[in-house]
Amino acid sequence: MITKRHVLQLAIAALTTACAVTAFAADTSPIKIGLILPMTGQSASTGRQIDAAVKLWMAQNGNKVAGRSIEVILKDDGAVPDATKRIAQELIVNDKVSVIAGFGITPTALATAPLATQSKTPLVVMAAATSSITEASPYIIRTSFTLPQVTIGIADWAAKNKIKKAVTLVADYGPGFDAEKYFDSQFRLNGGQILDKLRTPLRSPDFAPVLQKVLDAKPDALFVFLPSGQGAAFMKQFAERGLDKSGVKLIATGDVTDDDQLNDMGDVALGVVNSHHYSAAHPSATNKKFVDAFQAANKFRPNFMAVGGYDGMRVIYKALEATKGAGGDALLAAMKGQIFESPRGPVLIDGQTRDIVQDVYIRKVERVPAMGNGLYNVEFDVIKGVKDPGKLK
Ligand code: DHB
16 A cells, blocks of 8 residues: 555655665766967968867777766857957857867967856967967966067077177067067076067068068077977078078077977078977987877878877866866866976976976977987977066065
8 A cells, every 4th residue: 555655655765766866866967177279370380280189188098987978069160359259258158168168379269268257267378479368367377488488498599609790670569579588688697798679470481571671780699489380481581581591590488489380491590599498309218109109190290289189188177077077266276386287298297386397498409310310309408397487576
């Protein structure tokens, strides 16, 4: 006989099962990562490199963390800040992503920073490199680099290597301003003189007028920062205008002698001394494994953007493991303070600044017979554990 009490017990049992099912379902729902990259337009090589690196990370480390599957939602913003912001909003509100990542150029990261703060969504900058980006939101973590961080090294090297007079040439936006400022102050601190400071537009730059100014100024060296993707066009014009034979020594940040394009630049690039945090020729077992796997999967060489993406995934995966899949403030906290061996060398995500601390290398472009006779940035000196000088104000 079914009593009222039985009915009640059955109802409670059914309810408990339903709750358990709901809880269970919540625990196994995918964790979503919104990946916003320039897959088209002038910065498309950055998107192509980072997308490939994210895929490699997942192929090597699986698509499950804390028992839940990881779903990466890739969106193309064409490096247009308004598009980045709109896409980030959709990813946060509609897709309910736990993290937004990518950000190919500085203006796209800055445009999105307020959304990260409002929604308490960790934002992982894998590419953009203006120092101030991490100060735009307490939810920003960076796995790329900063221009002040990589510029100090080449300024010191120049002053110690008989370069007395220099001209600077930078892209006319955030990271260019950082490179110009930190080269200028560090070089002058070492007794050097700056003859001129030149800038070229971020979009469709024409290097002819500025190269003529360099020829006229006759400095010992020209220091250059241009974003990833512009180095090859610059080198071509540098040679076409005869600067390679003018006695003006070319020095740069490694953005110019970018592994993505370096092998196609030809002899004009040979001997260019530059400073940066990553070279595909970095001689470590971790890097060799990374480069071999990347090239096998993609038929092109990884550059510093790829490493920013690969390490960004590492930081996200380890943080999700620590929080058992939880997002928001807990996830942000678990991203801070991570220390690991990257293909670039040892790195730390500084808990205070949320920026990356890393070794910066002084390199020279050489043809390397042991690596298929290709052009590579060969490291010959290192500055260990460099914090972003922009944060030491
Ligand atoms: C940025 C973009 C680049 O391609 C690069 O090499 C350095 C900095 C930027 O926009 O922050």
